[in-house]
Amino acid sequence: MTSKASNNNSGNNTWDSKTQxxxxxxxxxxxxxxxxxxxxxxxxxxxPKKALEAARIAMGQIHHYPAANQEPAKSRLAEFLWPKNFAEHHGRLLMGNGASELIDLVVRKALDQARERGIKNPTWKGGPWNVQYQEYQRSAATNGFKILDPSSKERADMICIVNPCNPTGDYLPIEEIKGWLEQNVAPKGTVMVDESMQLWHSADFRADSLINQHEFMLSMLERDQVSVHVMHSWTKIWSCTGLRVGSVICPTAQHCEALKKIQVPWSVNGPALKFVEAVVKDDxxxxxxxxxxxxxxxxxxxxxxxxxxxxxxxxxxxxxxxxxxxxxxxxxxxxxxxxxxxxxxxxxxxxxxxxxxxxxxxxxxxxxxxxxxxxxxxxxxxx
Ligand SMILES: Cc1ncc(COP(=O)(O)O)c(C=O)c1O
The missing domain is CATH 3.90.1150.10 (Aspartate Aminotransferase, domain 1)
Incomplete structure (x- = not known):
């Protein structure tokens, strides 16, 4: 029996609370x-209707594998992020099966790097808010990071901040967030900043976003060997949670390649790629x-x-x-x-x-x- 009426589940028990x-x-x-x-x-x-139609049409092509290089969708998304100079930054962008897949990839990579440096129990901190979207902490904890309290003053090997914060709605403008990152990450550490909700800021969202803070990202890398990643879930702003589309901007193309190496091939499906290609044009x-x-x-x-x-x-x-x-x-x-x-x-x-x-x-x-x-x-x- 599969009808809604016959199913006595509430949303709360669709999750296996032991594992999810x-x-x-x-x-x-x-x-x-x-x-x-x-x-x-x-x-x-x-x-968005036109992008939905593009995804529908792409359903007719599902006997083919999707493009392994995520193109041309990835280039169009890069153009959306950096309208003036996308070619310069394209190599730093990787798409994924929702941001969730990419969060886990960055955490796994950060763990490898910490272990290579001889850190047995690397630390993780979210924040600075008391709660934030939990996937970052879930992935860090299951991969073996020691979780610090957001109020801890200790610098962590990995720090993750959801800005604006889902669910609290707090927001740190660009200069404040840069300061928080500098004060909370340990040397050679990894940073993830989730800007999925920052896209609502205004037509001028790019000006208050880390996506254009190239010098800051480079200086963190060169001065402290800290790698800063900017995460986007595209499933909220374009209302396509069922399709699964996310992306990460890495500090360099080499960081991006290292993630690609541990990513499952074709993780972004054909209709999702076609959706992205169309949706970025929908001004x-x-x-x-x-x-x-x-x-x-x-x-x-x-x-x-x-x-x-x-x-x-x-x-x-x-x-x-x-x-x-x-x-x-x-x-x-x-x-x-x-x-x-x-x-x-x-x-x-x-x-x-x-x-x-x-x-x-x-x-x-x-x-x-x-x-x-x-x-x-x-x-x-x-x-
Ligand atoms: C702030 C934030 N980041 C990332 C995600 C993960 O999104 P997805 O895997 O659907 O792209 C969510 C989902 O709720 C979210 O709220």
Whole structure:
């Protein structure tokens, strides 16, 4: 029996908690009256139509292997990242089966390098926020890094920062993040900065991003032999979590080759490559994203403020105004659990802050269109 009605799973038990890390975005499979997924931080616009069509057409070619060099998609993505001088940096870019695959590759490489230097128990630190997207820590812990607390002052052999931070919505502008990296990584260490959510910043996102900090990356490498990597999950901004597309920018082409050597061949499939080739040309989609996300986010917050409990219980909305979600603290475990249950019952699941993050009084709500937000708000009227 596979129908939604016959399946008694909630999203929380689709994960094997012994071996996997909880993530939003699974409950829609099991909700009979599903309307909209507020549990993932994807773009409110949904999947860009022209790129989706390109991926559909590419399904007709799946009797062929995808391009082993990820071309021409990789060149088009490089052009998107560095419109003026992409050829110069193209060799430093590698695509993967979602950012998740690349996170694990960089961690494995960093571990090898630490062991080659005779470090038996290399250290890992995330931060500086109390919680952040967990895949970095999961991969570091399973590969054998000793995990330091984000508040630790100790320099770590590997540091990873999600900026802007999913789920807290904190953001360090470019000069601050450079300072944090310099102060927290050990000499010869490895850095990963996840800028997947930085893409929402504005049409001028590149100016506040590490993607254009070539001199900083080179100086970290030459001065301290620290390798800085910039990670992007493309599955959120282009709403294609099911397709799996990510990329990493390495400090040099040699670093990129070292990752390629340990990457499974053809990890990015044919339809995903065609999707990328098309989506980077869709200026209209991104312009709409930048024009509307902060307005819709402000609208969501103003509607949340009308809920009785908001003032009475002192709820707080966290996160930068440009982001595609709100990190809401309802100040009570019980209210948070009720909010998650009510949202699910109304077909509009939100992400509980409890599993994985241990933020029991928090829920994460994606920015969606007004009429979709209205369903969530009315489901929460009794809170
Ligand atoms: C900040 C961040 N980075 C990376 C990922 C991994 O994304 P994917 O493997 O879908 O590209 C996620 C997924 O939620 C995320 O939130």
């Amino acid at each position: 890390t909880f993530h939003g975005g699974q409950e829609h499979f099991f909700i009979d009256n599903f309307v909209e997924d507020f549990s993932v931080t994807t773009n409110y616009l949904g999947t 209209e989609y991104l312009n709409k994203t930048w024009e509307n996300t902060s307005r819709l986010r402000a609208h969501l917050i103003s509607e949340l403020e009308k809920i009785k409990g908001f003032k009475q219980q002192g709820w707080v909305c966290h996160g930068e105004p440009f982001l595609s979600w709100v990190w809401l603290d309802v100040r009570s475990d019980e209210v948070a659990t009720k909010a998650v249950d009510l949202a699910r019952a109304a077909g509009v699941p939100v992400r509980s802050g409890k599993p994985g993050y241990g933020c029991n009084t928090f829920v994460r709500i994606a920015v969606r269109e007004e009429h979709q937000a209205a369903i969530l708000i009315s489901a929460w009227a009794s809170l």
